[in-house]
Amino acid sequence: MAVMEKLHEIKLFGRGGQGIVTAGNLLSEAAAYGGQYAQSIPTFGPERRGGPSICSLRISDKPILLRCAVTSPETLCVFDPTIWHYVNILLGFEDNGKMMFNTQLSPEEVEKVLKEGKYGYELKGNGYEIWTVDATEISTRILGRPITNTTMLGAFSRATGMVEMENVRKAIEKRFPDTSEENFKAAKEAFDRIKKL
Amino acid sequence: MTEEFFTGNRAAAEAAKLSRTQVVAAYPITPQTSAVEYISQFINNGEMKANMIRVESEHSAMSACVGASLAGARTFTASSSQGLQLMSEVLYFASGMRVPTVMGIANRTLSMPVNIWADHQDSMVNRDSGWIQFYCANAQEVLDNIIQAYKICENEKVLLPAMVCYDGFIISHVAERMDVLTQEQADMFLPEPNGSNRPLLDPKEPLQFGEVVYPDWYPDFEYKKHKALLESRETILEVAREYNELFDRSYGLVENYLTEDADIVFMGLGSLTSTTHWVVNELREKREKVGVLKLRVYRPFPDKEVIETCRNAKVVAIIDRDIGYGTTGMLYPDVTRALYPLDERPKCLNFIVGLGGKDVTPETIMNIYKISERALKGEEVDTVNWPDARIYD
Known part of the structure; x- marks a missing residue:
């Protein structure tokens, strides 16, 4: 794993009911198992199923002093296949950052859509990375429901290298002792299948 | 010590468990937090031997804690916002009857307009209720402050209640890495509650609490309560030293960071x-010569430490996450009063930020810095500033 030299700022996007807050906690916990400091900050408000749910995540090799939401993320992880049609996920995004999408589209297709500004905001620059995986399909097949919060952990691990899969497994086992095997299997499949632009 | 990944609410619940709290009284809906939900799980799992009293309001929650405490029990409750306001009357009963109860507060604003998010309005308006007040900057401090609070409050020189305040959502709901004492470690630091150093309700030797005191004697009671709170600072420091010796985590009344040579001191x-x-x-x-003074303890107010830190500063930026309507932020006058006797006083500026959960970001603090820097250069600036509000003049 790459040596952590700086504070990593990440945003997770999904919908209420999809377990985005849990995903943030699992990723932070996995980072902590890897000896790093981590903090997961949900956007707070009256939650409603289906509404946007956004979580800020920080991972660092030093204790984290900042106590506020992430405003200029370098990494985006999009758990829901259509949330980015309605929410400007690129707000404050650093041009040379990484994006992971749960979608049936290829990374090339996602890039085209974002460059065209189809949803009212445009991707600029060219230093970014786009990764895609059909996590909904994986989750539905392995877990029996289209909840991608554990599946996308594998995608995140592969694309960012910030958390090791072994630590993702530990975090999943602690949180879901009864279903950890299937959940980790789904995460592992996303890890293996995610494609990069 | 075990490394855990907990939210502030979970840290509060763990602290109540580690402190072997015997009675927990709480009103279980909004604005309650998951702290008491965790406690009820601990009790249900048999991890914690406590009586959970589900009351019909926060007023009753504090009343139950006062009653159980007078019978000798170690008690805990949690609340915030409107819940704390409903409890307000009984807060004074608790301090007046010298009850060593401890309460966790996930700081949230007071409506209207309706808002459920973080600021310090709820605990700040209760700052004069005779309670010790701690303010935490992360989940680790929530745990450490609650455990220390019991030891401080139950000391016979103190016998007062304490609020351990932690920002709603920003600390209460944020999961982070922290170190949790084992039960053996907690037991080593905090002896089992026995109430032997104070008068208790006992059917065999009946006593009356909360009696009428006529005007001739009333000031005497008030003076004693005030003096106990003022002098609790020594016990707070003593207990912090002991905690540091055992667990290697250092606490004081305040925490200074790079303030020694600072021209501008931020305080909050x-x-x-x-x-x-x-x-x-x-x-x-x-x-840039800047530093920050964090007040861990707000009541009793740490006059000596504030003077020590600010006497050589040129500008003190007092950051309030609350507003005293019609005057200034509520921390501001405490600081200016403490600094008034100095022959050469720093310029004291007040900044009202983060009300109703407005995120206090590095940009917010940079805006405070920019205004303070102008004052440092001798420019005229407003005394009270609202750097994160839209001002429609």
Whole structure:
């Protein structure tokens, strides 16, 4: 794993009911198992199923002093296949950052859509990375429901290298002792299948 | 010590468990937090031997804690916002009857307009209720402060209640890495509650609590309560030293960071001091002489420490996450009063930020810095500033 030299700022996007807050906690916990400091900050408000749910995540090799939401993320992880049609996920995004999408589209297709500004905001620059995986399909097949919060952990691990899969497994086992095997299997499949632009 | 990944609410619940709290009274719906939900799970799992009293309001929750405490039990409750306001009357009963109960407060604003998010309005308006007040900057401090609070409050020189305040959502709902004492470690630090150093309700030797005191004697009672709170600072420091010796985590009444040679000292309560600490690091890299003073304890007010830190500063930026309508932020007059006797006083500026959950970001603190820097250069600036509000003049 790459040596952590700086504070990593990440945003997770999904919908209420999809377990985005849990995903943030699992990723932070996995980072902590890897000896790093981590903090997961949900956007707070009256939650409603289906509404946007956004979580800020920080991972660092030093204790984290900042106590506020992430405003200029370098990494985006999009758990829901259509949330980015309605929410400007690129707000404050650093041009040379990484994006992971749960979608049936290829990374090339996602890039085209974002460059065209189809949803009212445009991707600029060219230093970014786009990764895609059909996590909904994986989750539905392995877990029996289209909840991608554990599946996308594998995608995140592969694309960012910030958390090791072994630590993702530990975090999943602690949180879901009864279903950890299937959940980790789904995460592992996303890890293996995610494609990069 | 075990490394865990907990939210502030979970840390509060763990602290109540580690302190072997015997009675927990709480009203279980909004604005309650998951702290008491965790406690009820601990009790249900058999991890914690306590009676959970589900009351019909926060007023009753505090009343139950006072009653159980007078019978000798170690008691805990949690609340915030309107819940704390409903409890307000009984807060004074608790301090007046010298009850050593401890309460966790996930700081949230007071409506209207309706808002459920973080600021310090709820605990600040209760700052004069005779309770010790701690403010935390992260989940670790929530745990450490609650455990220490019992030891402080139950000391016979103190016998007062304490509020351990932590920012709603920003600390209460944020999961982070922290170290949790084992039960053996907690037991080593905090002896089992026995109430032997104070008068208790006992059917065999009946006593009356909360009696009428006529005007001739009333000031005497008030003076004693006030003096006990003022003098509790020594016990707070003593207990902090002991905690540090055992667990290697250092606490005082305040925490100074790079204030020694600072021209501008930022001062505040709670999680915003942590973000300020980060900004101070950034500014120090540009060789700006700035530092931050975090008040861990707000009541009793740490006059001596505030004077010590501010006497050589040129500008003190007092950051309030609350507003005293019609005057200034509520921390501001405490600081200016403490500094008034100095022959050469620093310029004291007040900044009202983060009300109703408005995120206090590095940019917010940089805006405070910019105004303070203008004052440092001798420019005229407003005394009270609202750097994160839209001002429609």
